[in-house]
Amino acid sequence: MAPLSSWKLGESFFDTTATRAGAIGRCATTWTLSVANATYGTSKSSVTLNEFRCDNATGGRPTVGCVVPWYAAPLIYSKSRAPQLASHITRAQRSGLPGATFKSPLTRTTNAATMKRNRDLACPRDESRPQGKSCDEYPLATSKEGLSAGGKRRSFPGCSIPGVPSRTGAKGASACMISTSDQNYQGGMNSSFYKAERMLDGDPYRVLIGD
Template sequence: MRLPKILKVLAVAVLVAGTSVVATPAASAAAADPGGVGAVGAVTSPDVLAKPTSMPIARPGVTPAQPRTTGAKTCVETSATRSVCVAPAPPSRQTARTVLAPIPFPSWCASSDGTPVAGTRTEACKITGLILTTQQTVNGTVRITGELLMDVYDYTYGSVSLPNWIHQIGLSPYRGWGDARNSTVTGTLSVSGDCVINGASSFPVQSLAPANNTSRVGEAGARTTATAVGAVGDCTTRWNLRFQPVGYPQATASSEMAEIMCDNAVGANGARPARVGCVVPWYPARVDYSQSRNPSLASHVSRAQASGLPGATITNPLNRNVDTASTNLNRSRACGDAPSIQNMSCDEYPLASTLQGLAFGGTRRTFSGCQINAPTNVTGSSGASACMIAAGDNNAQGGIMSTFYYDYRVLHTDPFRVGIVS
């Protein structure tokens, strides 16, 4: 049995319904991607963090936050003579490799431009920036007495097999002067949506004086309330930060993540029971087809993808379809007139269980030797390819996909990828 390479197993004890369980950064894509399925038919552990070898994906449709100019006043006076301001600022990202935390912030977090990025199906991270400014008013004149610039890391990670996850925050001050340097920070977690706080927040009061490129870290958990059969729930976790410069009023800021979706809608997979779990729903996990185990299946899919059909990359994935009528129409339009050949059956790509099949537009194509009456040498991203392949390969594909959908909680419309491995 071939399993993905393991970088490390990272466990954090959390409390769920009075029972101590373990939530870990879980795997989610394959082979060339973090946490993948690996070879076809392989049974993988969803609680393994595999080393990313490709660029993580940013949350689709999100525009990077535009930081305010650091020279503009963005706060209200909090006392007659002294005030503190905390405002957005461009992150430096210079501490991405040296930040310290109970669970190290992933190196791929450095690709964040202020929007969340995900490197696996169960991990998301973003980097933003803050500037803390202290001011004094003397004889009606406002004077800036200090500034402190810091990067803010937000990192959420969970498990496909547990109803809880962790939101870890890190503040990395990298430059400052004056009174602002003599500040401390602490915080508490709050949640909104289909979730509750899971245990107490852990963010002790910590100095913000820049030193050694290390982070001041807080960690807390959340637990989904979407546990009924068929339920799907979204949650926003928010760190509420409190900054306290010595001799000044307290200032506050917050940083949130809404990247985790939990469900009890996947159902069972044979003898494997239905269970609640949590994922980054917009990250396209990858299932791999093996050239050595299922050569005719792998050959057809690789040719179909090379012709321009989607599903090979993070930025051009497939989307699962659970609607029976359109799934059957995908299949019939691709393979309804396939010839009857002993020990062979018709394979369609994109898969019938996707929103990219012929029920949603396009025309059928094929390849030389596929024994399907359709045009060859067709390119482009629209339509579907049909090809007669070994019946054993086609039958194996059904089990591979049902296991994959279960393992990585791929629900209706969720993106996923298909890869080809040796």
Template structure:
């Protein structure tokens, strides 16, 4: 009837509840409209793909639980320049040099394979110097498919105390820099919480930005 609106809701109930389970679904609304005096009108709307899982483990006081996300949309983690100045500076410079992860159309992808993570870290920071109050930060992070285990070469910036070429640009490789140790440790905790809260699983995309 004319001038009358209808409101509908849709939800999803997952069966992917066992430990390690991952499931997905796509929802389609098929509408059949027949105004008085007019022919039938048919319309179909596809909703966003949904992924449900029980893969994410517990994180500190946060329990293991089932959750769901839109898997193809990269989640975003933000590094505060006021709280973590040396970390944010390294990340922003690395991204400005052409390394990926700053935009939704050029994200990073999480990697949970221990051997690759260790190789990413060792190739970026394995020969880092011992400097009181500092530790080696690599970007892209070791927990991604964009690290040095997957190709490219190491680069750095002036003042980073890393023996590697400076003024290198391009999307391949990784940057290493000695940053404040407390900030590096805080980044590790922040990433663990981020992966948990946004259910970023193996191969899932995500982006990393610094506030301006």
């Protein structure tokens, strides 16, 4: 390449045909490079970047969009807006439950039976709730790492769930009674996040606590 040791720059663009309702497709960009040398002849090589997934399957707006599906996007809850929720998740993750890092993310599930079982195991319906509070489970019921995946139930001091110990380890789920306003905030955040990040079944994501 001339001049010697210089960069050659270029751009490529993609468009998706996954536009019908429910469609999901992969999008790849391929570069074909030809290097000519009078002494050695022409050398060709191809590089394909298969990084993107495009879909019209999230129900969000815009209806068609693309993401890098292996990237574990962060679902960030505000500690100032939902302090009881933030406290529970912080303690749950510190006890060893996954979701805080790229190395150990949560995995989205859209299976209704799995989500119901996660909720029922972590927060049994016949368990009493203090007035103005709701049972929060972690990992999220909308993840494949919930209690339906195995392990035991755990809780923490101040969570108003007597008889459930503060266990440690990556398996299982934590439950804690938190204010209904924190719980409602979480539900809205989850719904917006899944649509905005185009999270489909099997996609990784992280759960973080912000200001």
